[in-house]
Amino acid sequence: MQQGNTKTRYNDKELDEFKILIKDKISMAREELQELVGTLSAANSNGDDAAIAGKTLEDGSATFEKEQTNQLAARQKKFIEQLEAALMRIETKTYGICRSTGKLIPKERLLAVPHTTQSMEAKLKQA
Numbered sequence: 001m002q003q004g005n006t007k008t009r010y011n012d013k014e015l016d017e018f019k020i021l022i023k024d025k026i027s028m029a030r031e032e033l034q035e036l037v038g039t040l041s042a043a044n045s046n047g048d049d050a051a052i053a054g055k056t057l058e059d060g061s062a063t064f065e066k067e068q069t070n071q072l073a074a075r076q077k078k079f080i081e082q083l084e085a086a087l088m089r090i091e092t093k094t095y096g097i098c099r100s101t102g103k104l105i106p107k108e109r110l111l112a113v114p115h116t117t118q119s120m121e122a123k124l125k126q127a
Helices: 012-044 056-091 107-112 120-126
Strands: none
Touching: 012 056, 012 107
């Protein structure tokens, strides 16, 4: 099954399939981001400072959780940006072409990691 070696890009039908997959992932990622933002908003408005002041151990735990939630939200934003960049590559018909080797990235890899810009071959050479 070495069909990828002769193909230089995905056809419009295949690109449309990837577009649907990516749009679904963007939608789910935005929902998750909204939940994270909601969690942060709720954490920021939890109780008054005087009532919480005596609970330093709980404060530390809450701060740690907020930091972790902030990191998750930042990662989610970056993931959405990467997916949106993948949509732009679909529009310009450069989607699925490895930025390092210029070869077509196997469909299985794109289905698993639709925002990737590198084949596994190129990714492994980086490590």
